[in-house]
Amino acid sequence: MSRYVEVAEAIAMPGLRVVLTPGIPGPFSEAAKGILHVKKLPYVRARQDVLGANPELLRWTAQTTAPVACWNDEPPRCTWIEQLFLFERLAPMPRLIPQDWDERLLMFGLANELMSENGFSWNRRHLMVRDFTRPEQDAATRDIYDKLGRKYWYGPEVSAAAPGRCVEIMQRFTAQLEKQQAGGSRYFIGDALTALDIYWATAAAMLEPLPPDLCEMAPLFRAVYTNRDPALRAATTPVLMAHRDFIYREHLELPLQL
Template structure:
């Protein structure tokens, strides 16, 4: 596990602090970290616990979830696009946002299809939550209420989710196939962008990296693997993920 500061401790410090979900390779947290990691930007990891109230974090930042990125006295950032733009400001090299405006629009648009509201993970989460939300176990009532309210779960949303998940995965695979045809291993152009890092992070919710490099909770691994078995994503998505980890990120994962 990473060496986390508590939110109370972090609130008294300066510099760059990032609240991250501890003990699990949470995709939004991993993606946020990677924007700074590949640029060599140092930060203080701050503890956030999944599905809990995180009162200290709320008292400091106003947010319960992770990631929350705080730089000195600037307002906390939670939106994935704002986090990317902050990383670019702090260190422009290597650039993770294309200079070409059309490619830049495409990158932010595809990132949104993965991690934005209504995108891949938003809908995949409805599917993952369905057993919890349909459970009659009274011990899970508090979690059902918290998760349902936070993520807008409904039976209608869960029913619509499979088609929306498939739509995004087909789109992403098509992008990689087109790039492969022109001789590139990346989503855009011929170099790493934030989109590659976002997909590397979120791909683990379909086909987690092996246990020896990703020592995650067995229950969560089962949920993620079941999602992959259900969605049947194309192999090219994971060939890309493995390439990005081999060439740009660090294994084993720590969280």
């Protein structure tokens, strides 16, 4: 396992500190780590306690999720978009935000569908809560996912809408890759890697986790991350998963260091 410091220690440090959840390949945290890897930015890892009270993190950032990125004494960045702008400023090359106006609009539009509230990862998490709070799960598992559901405003309406939201996003991402490939590009936007490729590669873990030799994780989390919803399974196209594998193979750190 990677080396982590406590949040209290990280607050007092200079430089770049990133709060992450040890042992779990959460798509938001893996995306931040992927961007830092591509940009070769050194950073100190601080520990978030998954679903815990995280009192120091709460005092520091007014919230308790991971990841959080903080540079020197600047305000801590708690969302993917603030983190992307910070990392792009600290290491402008390789550029992960397209310079071209239309490409940039498209990249942020699609990234928003994956990463923001009510996006793909958010809705896929609702489905984890739906599936792992069912009566056939053991009490300890149900407790964990009840808690996760309460933290992220799970309920019958969002649960019913979640498969459709995930599927429409997956279909749009498939169409985007097919269009790009027909035009001779291996990437989602333009002809080079952008943050969107990294966001997709890490979000895809919530459909099919990377194999154990590339991503070691506890059996419960592997089961939770493996999609079992038939609508999402039908929308998990070979092109989407091949793109995840290509981005990891060519650009990201393997095996994952959790």
